[in-house]
Amino acid sequence: MLWFKRISIGLFSLILLVIGFLYFALRSSLPSYEGELPSEVSQTVEISRDAQGYVSIEGENRNDVAYALGFVHAQERFFQMDLLRRNAAGELSELFGEMAVELDKKRRIHRFRAKAERGFAALPPEQKALLQRYTAGVNAGLTELGWPPFEYGLLAQTPRNWVEVDSFLALYSMYLDLQGSEGKDELAMGLMQQKLPQDWYDFLFQHSPDWQAAMDDSTVSLIPMPKSAYPALLSGQKIACTECSLHDSTDVGSNNFAVSGKRTADGRAILADDMHLGIRVPGTWFKAQLKWQENAESFAVAGVSLPGTPAIVAGSNGHIAWGFTNSTADWSDVIALKLDEKGEKYQTADGWQEFSYQNEVIKVKGQPDELVLQKETIWxxxxxxxxxxxxxxxxxxDPQGANFNLLALEKSKGVKQTLKLAASAGVPTQNLLVADKDGAIGWTLIGALPQRKVQHMDSPQDWSNGQNNWTGYLPHTAYPQIYQPQSGQLWTANSRMIGGKDLELIGNGGYDLGARGQQIRDALSVSAHHNEQSLHAIQLDHRALMLARWQQLLLDTVLTKDFVAEHQLQSYRDYVMKDASQASIGSVGYSLVRAFRTKALELTFAPLTAVLEQNKLSGRDLKFSLETAGWEIIRQQRTDTLPAAFSSWRTLLQQAVLQSKQQLEKEHGSLAAANWGNLNQSAIAHPLSAAVPFFGDWLNMPAMPMNGDSHMPRVQNKVHGQSERMVVSPGKEAEGILVIPAGQSGHPLSPFYAADHDFWLKEQPLGFLPGEQKYLLKLQPKA
Structure with missing residues (x-):
């Protein structure tokens, strides 16, 4: 048995050796936090960090600061940056192999790498130089690591250097996150327009009159249910849907709101911003403060940056504070092509045109390259x-869609100036809220607004006769804006912001119901004066006001005495009565009412969803939530609107109770265990954690129950929600709040890997500015 003992000791030693090597490699890839490094800077740049890893960079000029920011981004977040550029360019297969090929093919339709090269070539000299310095810093930071970021070891890959156009690709990746990239919303709406009588189409797909909170006080009225018979297509559909979920709320969105000096005790304006995105490890944003000199003037800007780009995306410069929400207006059109008999040409106002073709080569890890022939039109x-x-x-x-003019906000000194700058910025068009140190607030759209020949259409249009084309982009003088409203408050929450001609100008790209916006507006209106803490409290508001009428429907109409007795639903009814008023982690009643509403709408519109599925679309592709129409249909309970699968509306609603209850019990074991905290457990994971045997969970944030849901200010589900919470008054940044999920670093051994996470989970504030310095790294000019 001596030989067995020796082999066992040898194997154990080998395992320890492998673990030791892996730990050494992981340790060697940690960023540099202290000391001095010779670098390609013109003068000394100081990079300090507080206990949370919040970075402050101070240099003598903006280009050196950009270099240092690139250095820090690469050391802390290079793999995240790499995913952003590869996602936009359609180059993920090079890292992940065959599993990413189909996604890469979808991305190659847009040819974003070629567009990024065009965008960089067109930059003004000052921005081009800044991006070059940022890029040099990124590559220096990557090189300075003793070992490449650990993800590349797991993937058996070597990281590829950053190039200037990659920063454009990071920006295009945000387009893919924030706007539709396949036109499915207009395709779905076009299908419905073809299939339905106009009166029913208008009723089903209307802006919500029940939940609206436009900042210009414009309103829309309910389009009543048509008196004509319900289309047989929507009640007698024989083929059932397999995935019956509907468009209910924007998948990505955000809240921002502001109060002017007339609404604060000391006359200062305050801005709050929480952008809603997918939550992962590391998070989307990186907290940074930048300080530099220019023409004998000092500049300081702080907030959140996007690793891969050199700008502060949302924050404060001491004169203004700004933040974004996704506009969800109409920034794209689907064009129905008129083809010749062979399908080789398409009709335009100038006659028949041949398609152009572009070869796109997709490199696939471990496989031969794949060639994609992309077909293009003049549009x-x-x-x-x-x-x-x-x-x-x-x-x-278009060239107008992507540039780095957002950098101009760093130097802007007032609301009026900032509103004017917004039109030149090449970003996915956002609601921009601005507050300045003199107490003013304002709103406009930031990003390029297309100028159309005709009013927006929600469905594909024929452009062959030249009547439906875009004629360019609007000048800043045509942009809708609000400056210093009489109420002293502004708010946006991805719902309809404006009405009338302004709404016609920007169109509808899938507005959320106004429940969130209305809740924010009303919370702002309750108090005459606000401060940072009161605005932060609104960000955390998880009252379920929109569900109140569904709760009442259950109690008054559905849960009859006989039905409750027959199906032993007394405890169900008790939960619904007791605690359905907010999406709090201990609430069972909220889980039940929410599940009932979802199921009732799915059953009501299952025939419609089936029609979409038959045409390779889904209910989630629709631009409009069916809450308004669904509520009216259920409220009126007309026989002709009842889906053929049910004998009565009471039966449908009771089935919604039984089916949703059964599903919850199946997933959680009992109603008592189906509290919202169990349903809404965080699943904030590193993208590679599933590929790491035994230790993968170590890369993820711990699963925790979370308050919040859709249709309320505290938007939160398992993998989507508030990607940052920011509250700040320009000039009073020391009193502000800034917290992100997870932490600053993407390295699991870093003290900053999860440094913010407990504060974010427990809804506790952190300072808007960096705290006391704990680490200091100096970049020194090379001799």
């Missing part, structure tokens, strides 16, 4: 099958 790319008879026109494809 934009041709969509993938089965929608190959359509082309896509999108702001993201």
């Amino acid at each position: 934009g790319p041709v969509l993938s099958p089965p929608f190959q008879n359509y082309a896509y026109r999108w702001v993201a494809h």
Whole structure:
């Protein structure tokens, strides 16, 4: 047995050796936090960090500061940056192999790498130089690591250097996150327009009159249910849907709101911003404060940056504070092509045109390259099958859609100046809220606004006669804006912000119901004066006001005495009565009412969803939530609107109770265990954690119950929600709040990997500015 003992000791030693080597490699890839490094800077740049890893960079000029920011981004977040550029360019297969090929093919339709090269070439000299310095810093930071970021070891890959156009690709990746990239919303709406009588189409797909909170006080009225018979297509559909979920709320969105000096005790304006995105490890944003000199003037700007780009995306410069929410207006069009008999040419106002073709080579890890032949028109790319008879026109494809003019906000000194700058910025068009140190507030859209020949259409249009084209982009003088409202408050929450001619100008790209916006507006209105703490409290508001009428429907109409007795639903009814008023982690009643509403709408519109599925679309592709129409249909309970699968409306609603209850019990074991905290457990994971045997969970944030949901200010689900919470008054930044999920670093051994996470989870504030310095790294000019 001596030989067995020796082999066992040898194997154990080998395992220890491998673990030791892996730990050494991981340790060697930690960023540099202290000391001095010779660098390509003109003068000394100081990079300090507080206990949370919040970075402050101070240099003598903006280019050196950009270099240092690139250095820090690469050391802390290079793999995240790499995913951003590869996602936009359609180059993920090079890292992940065959599993990413289909996604890469979708991305290659947009040819974003070529557009990024065009965008960089067109930059003004000052921005081009800044991006070059940022890029040099990124590559220096990557090189300075003793070992490449650990993700590349797991993937058996070597990181590729950053190039200037990659920063454009990071920006295009945000387009893919924030706006539709396949035109499915207009395809779905077009299908419905073809299939339904106009009166029913208008009723089903209307702006919500129940939940609206436009900042200009414009309103829309309920389009009543048509007196004509319900279309048989929507009640007698024989083929059931397999995935019956509907468009209910914007998948990505955000809240921002502001109060002017007339609404604060000391006359200062305050801005709050929480952008809603997918939550992962590391998070989207990186907290940074930048300080530099220029023409004998000192500049300081702080807030959140996007690793891969050199700008502070949302923050404060001491004169203004600004923040964004996704505009969800209409920034793209689907074009129905008129083809010749052979399908080789398409009709335009100038006659028949031949398609152009571009070869796109997809490199696949461990496999031969794949060649994609991308077909294009003068308006934009041709969509993938089965929608190959359509082309896509999108702001993201045009030069106006991507640039780095957002950098101008760093030096802006007032609301009026900032509103004017907004039109020149090449970003996915956002609601921009601004507050300045003199107490003023304002709103406009930031990003390029297309100028259309005709009013917005929600469905594909024929452009062959030249009547539906875009004629360019609007000047800043045509942008809708609000400056210093009489109420002293502004708010946006991805719902309809404005009405009338301004709404016609920007169109509808899938507005959220106004429940969130209304809740924010009303919370602002309750108090005459606000401060940072009161605005932060509104960000955390998880009252379920929109569900109140569904709760009442259950109690008054559905849960009858006989029905409750027959199906032993007394405890169900008790939970519904007791605690359905907010999406709090201990509430069972909220879980039940929410699940009932979802199921009731799915059953009501299952025939409609089935029609979409038969045409390779889904209910989630619709631009409009069916809450308004669904509520009216259920409220009126007309026999002709009842889906054929049910004998009565009472039966449908009771089935919604039983099916949703059964599903919750199946997933959680009992109603008592189906509290909202169990349903809404965080699943904030590193993208590679599933690929790491035994230790993968170590990369993830711990699963925790969370307050909040859709249709309330505290938006939160398992993997989506408030990607930052910021509250700040320009000139009073020391009193502000800034917290992010996870932490600053993407390195699991870093003290900053999860440094913010407990504060974010427990809804506790951190300072808007960096705290006391704990680490100091100096970049010194090379001799």
